Amino acid sequence: MAERHFDAVIIGSGQGGNPFAKATAKHGWQTAVIERRYTGGTCVNDGCTPSKTVDASARTAYLARRGADFGVHTGNITIDLEKVYERKQAVLLPSRNNIAKALSTSENSALLMGQASFAEQQPGDGTYRIDVTLNDGGSETITASRVFLNTGERPHIPDNVEGLTSLPFLDSTAMLELKEVPERLLVLGAGYIALEFAQMYLRFGSKVTVIERGERIAQHEDDDIAQCLRDILIEDGLEILTCSAVSRASGSAGNITLDLVTDDGPIVLKGTHLLVAIGRVPNVEPLHLDRVGVKQNKSGHIEVNDRLETSAKNIWAMGDVKGGPAFTHISYDDFRVLRNNLLQGGNVSIKDRLLTYCMFTDPELARFGLNEADAKKQGREVRVASIPMKWMARALEMDESRGMMKALVDPETKQILGATILGVDGGEVAAQLQIAMMGGLPYTALREGIFAHPTKSEALNTLFTYFRDGKD
Numbered sequence: 001m002a003e004r005h006f007d008a009v010i011i012g013s014g015q016g017g018n019p020f021a022k023a024t025a026k027h028g029w030q031t032a033v034i035e036r037r038y039t040g041g042t043c044v045n046d047g048c049t050p051s052k053t054v055d056a057s058a059r060t061a062y063l064a065r066r067g068a069d070f071g072v073h074t075g076n077i078t079i080d081l082e083k084v085y086e087r088k089q090a091v092l093l094p095s096r097n098n099i100a101k102a103l104s105t106s107e108n109s110a111l112l113m114g115q116a117s118f119a120e121q122q123p124g125d126g127t128y129r130i131d132v133t134l135n136d137g138g139s140e141t142i143t144a145s146r147v148f149l150n151t152g153e154r155p156h157i158p159d160n161v162e163g164l165t166s167l168p169f170l171d172s173t174a175m176l177e178l179k180e181v182p183e184r185l186l187v188l189g190a191g192y193i194a195l196e197f198a199q200m201y202l203r204f205g206s207k208v209t210v211i212e213r214g215e216r217i218a219q220h221e222d223d224d225i226a227q228c229l230r231d232i233l234i235e236d237g238l239e240i241l242t243c244s245a246v247s248r249a250s251g252s253a254g255n256i257t258l259d260l261v262t263d264d265g266p267i268v269l270k271g272t273h274l275l276v277a278i279g280r281v282p283n284v285e286p287l288h289l290d291r292v293g294v295k296q297n298k299s300g301h302i303e304v305n306d307r308l309e310t311s312a313k314n315i316w317a318m319g320d321v322k323g324g325p326a327f328t329h330i331s332y333d334d335f336r337v338l339r340n341n342l343l344q345g346g347n348v349s350i351k352d353r354l355l356t357y358c359m360f361t362d363p364e365l366a367r368f369g370l371n372e373a374d375a376k377k378q379g380r381e382v383r384v385a386s387i388p389m390k391w392m393a394r395a396l397e398m399d400e401s402r403g404m405m406k407a408l409v410d411p412e413t414k415q416i417l418g419a420t421i422l423g424v425d426g427g428e429v430a431a432q433l434q435i436a437m438m439g440g441l442p443y444t445a446l447r448e449g450i451f452a453h454p455t456k457s458e459a460l461n462t463l464f465t466y467f468r469d470g471k472d
């Protein structure tokens, strides 16, 4: 059979690739998406959607347990993880299926379910040959004028922890498939994945210990924010061990032992389950990037320039596989950059784009732009406004007043430079500040603005009344 030729081939049905495929097909390019597992990639199937759906169950359990504090009495709280799982599947499956339907039935669009590799023999005329090992058997070789790599990342499993790989440990994907609440969960790492899952399972009733080799949890955040989050999690019952490295893992399913080296000497920890959440590595190996001259950096991520071009002509990379901040909205923004440059005659880049994210602990930890640690590193003079969440009327009324708000402004221009909100609906409050920053509003406009009482936004009046330097 003659090799099918496409104007654009997107490898990986990720957060940038799917909308980009839709755009290229609409533009009239014959487009193929190759996906080896599930359409929608990590976010839809193993990441944001399922984890935040399961988290909604965990928060419901938390609020139900706190009912009596509000004068609402419920019975004994029990967790049906099978039902939690069903609910999660019911939320994610429509997304997965709708993406598959759109990719396979739209004009100029094809979906190939299988694993892609660059073929050993390349045409050498500026186009590329790609072998696809199809999931339902057989293979197909196609050619492409342009290739977009959107293959994402997978959990990093360390090879320097003796005994780990012979244990039945869990990663973030396996955590989302659990049908029974672990009695005693050990969590390796204290970043986004570790902390989100640790709190979720604490709320489902597990006893949970987080083991972090660094000096503190949430390492990307300012010290005061990380400390405040630590206090909240400890208050909830989480055990946190920092400066702790696992030297050996042993045992069997339901009976896991970790030998730790800590600043206070060796510790032995026992658990029924172990979650390994210590970062993620790029999905690149099956692609055979060497066959087409696509360069990788030291961590294995694909090297791109500010326009997402790789070292090979007519091959671009988008999303987590290119390294840097690994978030759905970043991959989606990569789509915007490629659409703008390749389909709309634009010339935009990923340089200096505003970084924003939200860690979905409860309370949420949301941040955009500069924090104090960044400002210090840059030697930049800033003013810092900060208040505890206890000063937000709405948070008090809801009895969800743990956390703090913090914003950095330029002393001369009064422009907002960044903010971190650790508090109830922190992601939404941070987004309001971010919009003010995007619109170039000085902080005084928020301090003097009239917001409905008692909304969470109203606390922005208060926030910009309390600068650390004591000045107005």
Ligand SMILES: Cc1cc2nc3c(=O)[nH]c(=O)nc-3n(C[C@H](O)[C@H](O)[C@H](O)COP(=O)(O)OP(=O)(O)OC[C@H]3O[C@@H](n4cnc5c(N)ncnc54)[C@H](O)[C@@H]3O)c2cc1C
Pocket: 011, 012, 013, 014, 015, 016, 017, 034, 035, 036, 037, 038, 039, 040, 041, 042, 043, 044, 046, 047, 048, 051, 114, 115, 116, 117, 150, 151, 152, 153, 172, 193, 283, 286, 287, 318, 319, 320, 321, 326, 327, 328, 329, 331, 360
């Ligand atoms: C538990 C968890 C929670 C998360 N929560 C959030 C959150 O709340 N907010 C947020 O912004 N981000 C979150 N993230 C991160 C977010 O999921 C990723 O940043 C995002 O999905 C990256 O998308 P991507 O476009 O790079 O590719 P991905 O979504 O990772 O998709 C890549 C796809 O490529 C496929 N693939 C790989 N190699 C091949 C090949 N050779 N051939 C064919 N197909 C291939 C894979 O099967 C996969 O489907 C979370 C991640 C995890 C793990």
Ligand SMILES: NC(=O)c1ccc[n+]([C@@H]2O[C@H](COP(=O)([O-])OP(=O)(O)OC[C@H]3O[C@@H](n4cnc5c(N)ncnc54)[C@H](O)[C@@H]3O)[C@@H](O)[C@H]2O)c1
Pocket: 158, 188, 189, 190, 191, 192, 193, 194, 196, 211, 212, 213, 214, 218, 219, 244, 245, 246, 277, 278, 279, 280, 325, 326, 327, 357, 358, 359, 360
């Ligand atoms: N809400 C969100 O936006 C969200 C949620 C989940 C995941 N994500 C994305 O997924 C990425 C991966 O998340 P993650 O939590 O796996 O990684 P991470 O990089 O956020 O955190 C990893 C942590 O593990 C620690 N660590 C590394 N090796 C260790 C070891 N051997 N022993 C103990 N601790 C060790 C690191 O010091 C770090 O604190 C994130 O960077 C983020 O981009 C985002």
